[in-house]
Amino acid sequence: MTGNAPPTILHLIDTTGPGGAETVFICLVRELQKTEFRNVVVLRGEGYVADQIRALGITPYIIDSKGSFNLGYLKALRKLVKSEGVSLIHAHLLGSNVYGALLAMLCRKPMISTFHGAVDVATGERFLRAKFLIVGWGSSAIICVSKGLEKQLTERSALPSNKLKLIYNGVDPDVFKRGSETGLREELGIPLEATIVVSIGNVRPAKGYSYLVDAAIELAESDPNTHFVVVGHQRESVFKPLLQKIAASKTKPAIHWLGFREDVASILCQADLFLLPSISEGFSISTVEAMMAGIPVIATRSGGPEEIVDDGKTGILVPVKDSGAINSAIQCLKAPALRENLVIDAREHAMKKFSLSSMLQGYLDLYRQLTQR
Incomplete structure (x- = not known):
């Protein structure tokens, strides 16, 4: 950086498809476009994230990083810096954090x-262990998106505690204002009197969808x-395996698998309950999105x-892993008075803490501190 040129941030992320980390990554870059910072984005392939970044007016660099350690990828990043x-x-997520830390040490x-x-x-x-050592050496700051995650990192790694910082992921409340969205019931053939319980998240092991299926089978x-x-x-x-479990059940549960959708906000705003x-x-x-949308939340510990x-x-x-508790919570939240009180307090809390x-602001403070050294 020379003269009056704006400070430039190089953004890296492991994955190319939709997900929670990817949503944060895209939103952060979008909001930074409105600040004094210039943004350069490197992705490992085409896909959802690349499309969203291009929609912001940024052309991402696509650099392949396949392999356990891709020296060519690191060289390309160094040249780009x-x-x-x-x-x-x-950088976001473990793989990119490792490459980013190596790059930071190489380029100072x-x-x-x-x-x-x-x-x-x-x-x-x-x-x-080696990856965490590299991240610890090369990082100026290590961000955890929750206190629980910070505790896990402290227990399982040798990351320097003086570099660990907490910045909660944030959601734009304007996107999830409950309006006049309709059409979901008609699309799925769900009766007007039925209760719609929406879950949002890619179908992978950590999301616990097996217990959602169990709960739906029990309720059928x-x-x-x-x-x-x-x-x-x-x-x-x-x-x-989830479909096989459903096929083997005596009474078929009312589950609608929608796959990836662009209209998540609209779907969420048509829900009666949210389940994580x-x-x-x-x-x-x-979960934060549901709270901001005014949807009563059931979430696992x-x-x-x-x-x-x-x-x-x-x-x-x-x-966790308790379908009976999920169903008890669903029945509990069918009481209108409880639902109304929950959603008012939830939206206020989410707006205050997770916007x-x-x-x-948390990242901007850190960017300014580090680029002004």
């Missing part, structure tokens, strides 16, 4: 690593007017949700 006049590197640039969930600290990850006989709607990309290795059945969550963007939901005041927390503006 020089040609684009990068002032600071910001400040660097921020953001960890989004338990998948980043999975014990089955190869060379995990006693409460057939409760319909479950699941929005998210379907990983075949996880989705196929996860067995592990670093945070939960979708899976890590992040305990920091988002005040049990009995802004939603209902249930144990996009709060997240942005």
